[in-house]
Amino acid sequence: MKAIIGKPLNRVDGEIKVTGRHLYPSDMWEDGTLLLGLKRSVHPHAIIKRVDTQEASKVDGVVRIFTYKDISGTNRYGVVHKDQQVLAEEKVRYIGDAICLVAATNREALKEAIDKIKVEYEVLPAVFDPVEAMKENAPKIHKSGNILQHTTVSYGDVEKGFKESDIIIEGSYSVPFIDHTPMETEAGFAKMQDGKITVWAGTQTPFRDRKEISKALGIPEEKIRVIAPFFGGGFGRKDGITVQIYLALAAYILKRPVKIYYSREESIQTSYHRHAAVMYYKTGAKRDGMLTAVQARLIFDTGAYASFGGEVMSLGVEHFAGPYRVPNSRVDGYAVYTNNIIGGAMRGFGVPQVTFAFESQMDKIAKALNMDRWEIRYKNALEHGDKTAIGHTLIYSTGVKRTLKKVRESNLWKGKDKLIAESTPFKRRGWGIACSYQGGGLGVGIPDFAEAKVELLPSGRYRVYGGISDMGQGNTTGYVQIASAALNAPVEMIEYTTPDTDRTLDSGPSAASRTTYIYGKALLGAIELLKDEILQVAAEKLSCPKNSCKLIDDRVESDKGTIHLSEIYKLLPEKKRVSTFYVDMPISKDRRDIGSGLPHIVYAYATHLAVVEVDILTGKVRVIGYCSVSDVGKVINPPVFEGQVEGAVAQGIGAALTEGIKLKDGLALNNNFTTYIVPTAVDVPQIEVIAVESAEPTGPFGLKGTGEINVDAPPAAVVSAIENAVGVRVSSLPVSPEEIIKSIEVEDAIP
Amino acid sequence: MVERTGAIIKAQGVGIMKVKITVNGEKKVFEIEPSEKLADTLRRYGYTEVKIGCRSGNCGSCTVLLNGKPIRSCLKFTAQAEGAYIETVKALNKDGLHPLQKAFIEAGAVQCGFCTPGMLLTAKALLDAKEKPTKDEVKEALKGNLCRCTGYKQQIDAIMKVVNGR
Numbered sequence: 001m002k003a004i005i006g007k008p009l010n011r012v013d014g015e016i017k018v019t020g021r022h023l024y025p026s027d028m029w030e031d032g033t034l035l036l037g038l039k040r041s042v043h044p045h046a047i048i049k050r051v052d053t054q055e056a057s058k059v060d061g062v063v064r065i066f067t068y069k070d071i072s073g074t075n076r077y078g079v080v081h082k083d084q085q086v087l088a089e090e091k092v093r094y095i096g097d098a099i100c101l102v103a104a105t106n107r108e109a110l111k112e113a114i115d116k117i118k119v120e121y122e123v124l125p126a127v128f129d130p131v132e133a134m135k136e137n138a139p140k141i142h143k144s145g146n147i148l149q150h151t152t153v154s155y156g157d158v159e160k161g162f163k164e165s166d167i168i169i170e171g172s173y174s175v176p177f178i179d180h181t182p183m184e185t186e187a188g189f190a191k192m193q194d195g196k197i198t199v200w201a202g203t204q205t206p207f208r209d210r211k212e213i214s215k216a217l218g219i220p221e222e223k224i225r226v227i228a229p230f231f232g233g234g235f236g237r238k239d240g241i242t243v244q245i246y247l248a249l250a251a252y253i254l255k256r257p258v259k260i261y262y263s264r265e266e267s268i269q270t271s272y273h274r275h276a277a278v279m280y281y282k283t284g285a286k287r288d289g290m291l292t293a294v295q296a297r298l299i300f301d302t303g304a305y306a307s308f309g310g311e312v313m314s315l316g317v318e319h320f321a322g323p324y325r326v327p328n329s330r331v332d333g334y335a336v337y338t339n340n341i342i343g344g345a346m347r348g349f350g351v352p353q354v355t356f357a358f359e360s361q362m363d364k365i366a367k368a369l370n371m372d373r374w375e376i377r378y379k380n381a382l383e384h385g386d387k388t389a390i391g392h393t394l395i396y397s398t399g400v401k402r403t404l405k406k407v408r409e410s411n412l413w414k415g416k417d418k419l420i421a422e423s424t425p426f427k428r429r430g431w432g433i434a435c436s437y438q439g440g441g442l443g444v445g446i447p448d449f450a451e452a453k454v455e456l457l458p459s460g461r462y463r464v465y466g467g468i469s470d471m472g473q474g475n476t477t478g479y480v481q482i483a484s485a486a487l488n489a490p491v492e493m494i495e496y497t498t499p500d501t502d503r504t505l506d507s508g509p510s511a512a513s514r515t516t517y518i519y520g521k522a523l524l525g526a527i528e529l530l531k532d533e534i535l536q537v538a539a540e541k542l543s544c545p546k547n548s549c550k551l552i553d554d555r556v557e558s559d560k561g562t563i564h565l566s567e568i569y570k571l572l573p574e575k576k577r578v579s580t581f582y583v584d585m586p587i588s589k590d591r592r593d594i595g596s597g598l599p600h601i602v603y604a605y606a607t608h609l610a611v612v613e614v615d616i617l618t619g620k621v622r623v624i625g626y627c628s629v630s631d632v633g634k635v636i637n638p639p640v641f642e643g644q645v646e647g648a649v650a651q652g653i654g655a656a657l658t659e660g661i662k663l664k665d666g667l668a669l670n671n672n673f674t675t676y677i678v679p680t681a682v683d684v685p686q687i688e689v690i691a692v693e694s695a696e697p698t699g700p701f702g703l704k705g706t707g708e709i710n711v712d713a714p715p716a717a718v719v720s721a722i723e724n725a726v727g728v729r730v731s732s733l734p735v736s737p738e739e740i741i742k743s744i745e746v747e748d749a750i751p
Numbered sequence: 752m753v754e755r756t757g758a759i760i761k762a763q764g765v766g767i768m769k770v771k772i773t774v775n776g777e778k779k780v781f782e783i784e785p786s787e788k789l790a791d792t793l794r795r796y797g798y799t800e801v802k803i804g805c806r807s808g809n810c811g812s813c814t815v816l817l818n819g820k821p822i823r824s825c826l827k828f829t830a831q832a833e834g835a836y837i838e839t840v841k842a843l844n845k846d847g848l849h850p851l852q853k854a855f856i857e858a859g860a861v862q863c864g865f866c867t868p869g870m871l872l873t874a875k876a877l878l879d880a881k882e883k884p885t886k887d888e889v890k891e892a893l894k895g896n897l898c899r900c901t902g903y904k905q906q907i908d909a910i911m912k913v914v915n916g917r
Contacts, residue, residue, distance in 0.1 A: 008859075010856050013861070017864030018861060018864070019841065019843075183812055183899055183900075233863040233900055264806065643901055646905070647902055672805055673805050673809030673810050680893075680897060681894045684902045
């Protein structure tokens with residue numbers, strides 16, 4: 001049955017989704033359900049002088065308007081820093097801070113009541129530029145000051161490294177806030193059930209949500225249940241509190257079913273985003289292309305609240321100089337509060353920002369030294385046993401060189417020259433390359449564990465209790481596949497559940513490329529224990545040694561006979577029909593002194609190749625060829641892997657060419673799909689997807705993690721290709737056609 | 752849990768009108784306010800397979816077939832659909848999975864699946880109108896249905912597999 005690993009397996013949730021039968025969090029409803037909505041701040045920074053709900057309360061259909069006074073807990077939440085208020089008390093810090101929660105019987109009443117709530121503000125000076133916000137005299141957004149976190153790492157002797165170099169390249173880069181735009185926005189349903197507040201939500205973190213709800217509302221955890229059905233996309237956006245506490249509060253106080261579903265505009269303005277960042281780099285290299293020193297200053301704009309600001313920036317710090325050997329380095333990372341929209345977790349988690357910057361630096365060095373862009377990367381690429389740029393040792397599978405070698409065997413590599421030569425008038429084509437690596441798991445200092453649970457059912461079938469949310473990435477299918485292999489049983493014999501704090505065990509967030517790796521590992525442990533119990537009972541019943549018994553499909557076989565698993569079920573004491581197993585994520589042995597959330601030790605690697613076409617009359621860029629080679633360890637389900645790669649690359653192409661929230665004094669100007677442009681079916685090229693499967697010794701069946709690695713490199717690869725095509729080096733994303741045309745003209749003007 | 756009879760519309764019933772629409776072959780009478788959009792009416796009456804992703808006609812999640820043509824049900828007033836035949840994705844699998852549904856599963860075209868009902872209906876309309884659309888025509892048809900999980904390849908492959916099997 002191990003043969004199932006590495007083979008295509010249809011997703012277990014495929015049929016309920018193609019038939020429209022699956023109920024997403026936004027679909028849930030019962031008779032008598034009230035709709036919830038929020039009165040939000042219209043100012044980016046202001047003191048709340050007065051809130052008047054009188055007029056609003058009179059609107060027909062309005063059932064209740066809540067303010068912070070209705071909350072008996074801390075009224076605070078936040079993953080690391082509890083700096084967000086469920087409902088604002090005295091101050092608002094961005095456009096969108098929630099002030100009142102309204103419950104109504106219908107949409108129109110809800111809207112009318114929200115409009116009729118009057119809030120008097122005393123407007124405060126605001127700051128929208130993180131560099132400005134770091135200055136002494138900048139408006140203070142939180143009492144603790146505007147610098148949320150400063151993470152600094154030194155390795156080797158950076159001054160010596162620059163002295164030894166033959167060439168020094170400096171550059172500054174900027175990237176905007178990016179929106180995940182999961183197709184289903186933040187949504188959920190809640191009601192009182194069996195005396196518990198029961199919340200169904202699109203959430204990557206049901207167990208953490210339960211803690212957050214408990215503290216914020218002052219209700220014991222055992223009175224709260226959070227359920228995460230399959231939901232409509234997350235990509236990090238639903239890693240933390242969005243709608244969960246509002247649902248719990250209203251259901252608890254009103255004792256009625258309640259529902260909330262953000263509009264796209266509300267979602268873009270008020271949810272978490274990929275952090276905007278400005279990054280300054282100085283890189284030294286020898287004439288032969290070997291890196292001698294890298295220094296960087298990274299400033300991440302976390303907006304009004306911390307969310308994962310410090311941790312995302314720390315991942316930027318960890319990965320700041322790419323998957324290369326850098327003997328001397330110094331990096332200063334800052335996560336800074338502003339009155340902008342909130343930065344938080346998004347697929348890649350700080351790595352896409354620095355990958356864009358540092359890969360651009362690599363290209364510049366190659367150009368200055370007249371070296372091939374592939375060659376400079378290969379020369380510097382990390383190998384097993386090397387130390388990274390922050391000085392910790394890579395002790396597990398390290399496949400970046402393999403991805404670099406493999407990319408040269410791709411069809412796109414072999415065909416790129418021909419493809420480029422086929423360009424038509426007023427179009428220029430070029431190719432670009434970029435590498436990246438991405439740590440899996442939560443990093444040093446953050447509890448990172450999974451506890452799997454598997455059960456033998458009366459029919460002789462099994463049930464795998466999925467402990468980590470499935471937002472679409474397919475980890476649930478992965479669990480069934482792993483269980484099928486380990487239990488030597490067809491997938492049809494394996495039932496699954498999605499996370500439910502009352503039924504499954506806390507296994508941490510659906511995040512950090514960890515879901516299949518860590519839960520799969522725990523699941524293998526739990527299955528071994530269950531198998532052992534099954535074989536023990538079978539051996540006793542059949543009067544034969546345990547090691548002569550074999551688990552095959554729905555039965556145990558031995559020379560002495562066969563026994564069906566439904567029989568085993570009856571023979572097993574109740575407690576032994578269920579087994580659980582706990583595992584911790586491996587962590588780095590060195591450089592544990594830097595801070596929290598870094599470094600990692602299990603890494604995925606990638607090399608990307610892009611071919612673009614630039615229209616020199618309009619500046620418009622089209623990606624016409626793309627190849628991703630990644631090392632994610634063993635691929636257990638090729639179509640799921642392919643889907644993860646293609647989706648990540650599509651998001652990366654979006655980040656390169658069209659995506660980025662345009663902010664004016666903290667307000668998102670492009671807050672729907674008319675103006676926030678994500679790639680469509682005609683924008684994403686054919687993507688050649690290649691895996692190099694370095695066997696990861698710590699992973700279940702040798703797998704690492706696939707979720708994030710392929711979102712990091714696309715902007716750098718596209719920008720590299722643009723320069724190759726028209727000689728213009730873009731240092732600010734998304735690529736602006738106007739900038740390209742301007743630069744082409746300038747360059748042409750220079751003799 | 753979703754069987755819903757209760758109305759989201761105003762309790763006092765000002766301006767309520769009745770609209771007759773055939774949904775997936777069943778004749779229905781919907782009580783609506785004149786301003787209600789078709790996506791909301793359908794979802795209110797339990798057709799939650801009609802998804803809402805933007806309410807501005809951009810994402811295509813709310814796509815249904817109206818007299819066989821794909822439309823954005825978040826933009827259409829329910830009242831405009833009086834007498835129409837509406838198909839949601841559930842119309843496809845009345846007698847077992849439709850070849851497109853099967854192909855979507857087998858190609859790995861479903862991730863979070865939120866865009867899937869709309870995409871399937873767009874694809875069905877294309878295949879109803881054209882025996883052998885080209886890959887470019889499939890792409891062109893799909894460009895109004897946004898997906899954030901995939902790079903669209905697996906959906907395109909799935910549809911082409913059905914086309915090539917014709």
